[in-house]
Amino acid sequence: MYLEVLPNEILLGLFVYLNGTDLFHGFYGLNSRFNLLLYKQIRSYCFDFKSVSKRTFDLICQQHLPLLADRVIALGLSNYDTVGQCDLFVSYIPSFRPLTCLRLLKIQKLRSYEVFIELLNKCHELDSLTCLNVNHCHFLAIEANYSLIIDKIWSLPKLTDCHFRNIVPGPYCFTLPTIISPSLENVTLFHHELSSHQLKQLLYFTPRLKSLSAIVMKLRRIDHIASRHLKLVQLRIYFPYHINTSNMTFFLQSTPNLRHLDINMRYNLIHGDHWEHIIRSYLQKLKIFRLKMKVFSRNKQLIKEVAENLLDSFRSSFWISERQWFVRCFIGESVISLNTLSNKADPYETISGLCKYTCSDDNYRKYYNSVTVISDITFFNRPIPSNIYLSNIIHLHIRLPVNDRFWSIVPNLNKLKTLTLVYYNDMFESELQAILDRAPHLTTLTIRQNASLPMQMSLFKRTNASIRKLDLENYAHYFNENECLLLARSSLGIQCEVLSIRVNNHENIITLVKNMINLRILYIYQSDQMYSNTTFLARNNDGTFREQDQVNNNELIQWLRDHLPSTCLVIKDLYYVHNIIIWI
16 A cells, blocks of 8 residues: 555544654655645644754755744754754754744753853743753853753743753752742753752752652751652652661651652662551652662671561562562672662673562563663673563673573564674674564664774675664774775665764775765764774774874864765764764
């Protein structure tokens, strides 16, 4: 069946689930009917520009967005894999006033403080903005006024949700607001530590707060005397240091309307009977409870005794029958860790120590089926219980050949999105292809290899229809022109959209851009003085890979701008000035 034969009602129902960038990239210009649907029939658009070519970004922002501005309800801007995007958007869209229905704005990986302040100023032009997500936006401390940033956000009149991830002037430091928010109800602070007093101040300046996720260094009773946080119904809190148990209990007394509590304690073990007392006495409305606790000790005998007593305290009728909140206790050589089964499983604890549970075997298996990340290449070389199956892995690190029991533990790779292969040899090509054949949704393939092996040519012959990103940054080989052409003409190269690679000649950069027809982001990693005479010299002893070092980086960027299409954006990597990023 062809899409053209479907009635408009069904097409519009399908289009609701698609990103606006995909809609225009896939359907605009096909015929007058699709153009009419895009411009006249679709009532709302969500544009997430995180994974888009510069050609498509320019076309949408300059041609389509101005005509659809009043129907855009969500907008995502990112300098991750799309370098300079936030800066360009500000230049393309001089005012946000036409975005009358914009409710959600996401900003990611922005490094320009000036552009960020301009975006925040434009947010005050938005009458409908209710949610703001700011992720990994770092600015130079000498130019950034973080108090101004937070106050501009807290003063947005209709903002109800604000989520920060790693926006800091220094490690784990968060600047508090100095004005009271009229509307904020949900705040998330990832990678930011709050003191007890700062927590009190944050709650004071956010009086409508219903949900809070934060890292708290310590709690002092004096900071929360006479405080009642009646609106707070959801709390996710992480204590990276030892917390006084009575002070924590005192704080939780001030949150009687909590329905969801997620608490992670790095250096505390609190017995189940005490948690039962807190919940029965002060948190009577609690419906969801997620707990993780951990302590370290060198006394092996004491660890076993403490762990047994701790686990027994969670076997009362309150935990097993009334609430059915089951726990798992891990006993290692120098650590005790206890968490509720509603948390995601930690596969490394399963295979490196003793685990005990308060649940049935069926719940135990379901718990480990929640494992989504395997980042230790030795994981499958260790003894693993025969009744554990990992069928939901999303991110996988392995070294070939895999253990004989791999496929019995991992029955399928249907959810796998990223595969990192450490050390690849041509003799394993059939095994790699078998893995790729079983991963229908794999999007990213990363190869990590040191300088001890020559180029493995079978890599160019592997196939997987879903891979869009090839990460060869840590493949310690500088590709020559012939190898660049082989890669560009291979199945993986033809469908590749994001490529990280080392090349031995700046002409090869042009070769890749011209021959990789779907490429939208190219990361070029150059040799530098630190490594050029050691690790990589043994790899390619032809004298050519040093050429990029001999050309001044600014001159190389200008040379690329002169030889690439004018629509390409060429900039230095913000973290590694020897490296170059090209947005195509």
